[in-house]
Amino acid sequence: METTLATLYLDKPLKAHTLMQAIARANRVAEGKNNGLIVDYCGILKNLRNALATFAGTGDEGHDGKQDEQEPAKPNAELLESLNESISFVVEFFRQRGFELDRIVTETGFGKNATIAEAKEVINQNDETRKRFEVLARQVFNKFKACINVPGINTYRDTRDAINVLYKSLQADKEKADISEVMKDLYGIVDAHIGTREDVTKSDNEEKRLYDISQIDFERLRQEFARSTQKNTTVQSLKHAVEKKLARLMMQNPLRTNYQRHYEELVKEYNQEKDQVVIENTFEALLKLDRELSEEEKRAVREGLDEESLALFDLLSKPDLPKKDISRIKKVAASLLDTLKSERLKIANWRQKESTRDAVKQQIFDFLYDDRTGLPVDDYEDEEISVLTEKVFLHVYRAYPSVPSPIYN
Secondary structure: OOOOOOEEEEOOOOOHHHHHHHHHHHOOOOOOOOOOEEEEOOOOHHHHHHHHHHHOOOOOEOOOOOEOOOOOOOOHHHHHHHHHHHHHHHHHHHHOOOOOOHHHHHOOHHHHHHHHHHHHHHHOOOHHHHHHHHHHHHHHHHHHHHOOOOOOHHHHHHHHHHHHHHHHHHHHHHHOOOHHHHHHHHHOOHHHOOOEEOOOOOOOOOOOOEEOHHHOOHHHHHHHHHHOOOHHHHHHHHHHHHHHHHHHHHHHOOOOHHHHHHHHHHHHHHHOOOOHHHHHHHHHHHHHHHHHHHHHHOHHHHOOOOHHHHHHHHHHOOOOOOHHHHHHHHHHHHHHHHHHHHOHHHOOOHHHOHHHHHHHHHHHHHHHHOOOOOOOOOOOOHHHHHHHHHHHHHHHHHHOOOOOOOOOO
């Protein structure tokens, strides 16, 4: 697939069809692309006009028999009009929800911070409103870039900057999303409620602290949330924190789909028509889910395994096994993984050849079937071992393109 080109720098003279071919790439339509930008270092505009007149049929013969030179780009007025339209969509997005975007431009100091927080509450009403704003904002940014050298662009700069402040703040919230950050924001004065540990690495210029989330008074946290004026933003931040933790856990162990389904149900309910009760219930449900995910993160230790062997243990295990067989399956999972990592999975690019893929699958089957190394014969039929071989192979194929695994390392 050919890379999408948005900006083309011309530093040598081109003419005729060669010039047309060069600029055509920057002019191609692509998803999320609003315009192509030609940066001319050698004064090539006249050649471009002539090439367009010759090959694109844009020239009309004048009274003297010569072709009129046509401008190859949209007129400045048209570009500014398009930018103004995109900005008006954002302004109307807020106005329909009872907020005036100009307030972010006119407010200063602490008042500006409060206004930004209020605007984010409008954006974060649900996933649809947030995505709608982000789409509208990116259109503004693309069209502003297309007008960057157009006289009159500064008329729109303050409004564009206000939109950019909100957009970047939303992205920053998503990137830093962490359950402790959400809780710290809620508490306000965090040190009065959360214990800290100083036994972490400190750089020369900053002091880092870890917050002991287990010491938080969750009932107090619910009360703080009930009084908060930023419920929508808090829930969105909590959603992002849960999403990141869930994505990591799902990547490491594909059998954690029950947590994924639970999360999707919560989000679906939240995105429907809702009142304050639903928002507060969603907040509590997300907190509960986050704690369940934290417990799941610790399960490998409780089972006496690491995260890698836990994934194989879950794939190989089944309900109602006696305790001695569970213990054996744990050993099978750990030993099988060690064997694969020390032998077949060490082969470079093993996934690319059918012969090396088949060798890995065969080694899994042989290991599981062998009376000395494999699964308890009293609990697993031959057909079950074949099915489990396929499941383990699919997991290994996904998680171990190389050793050590990029997922677990």
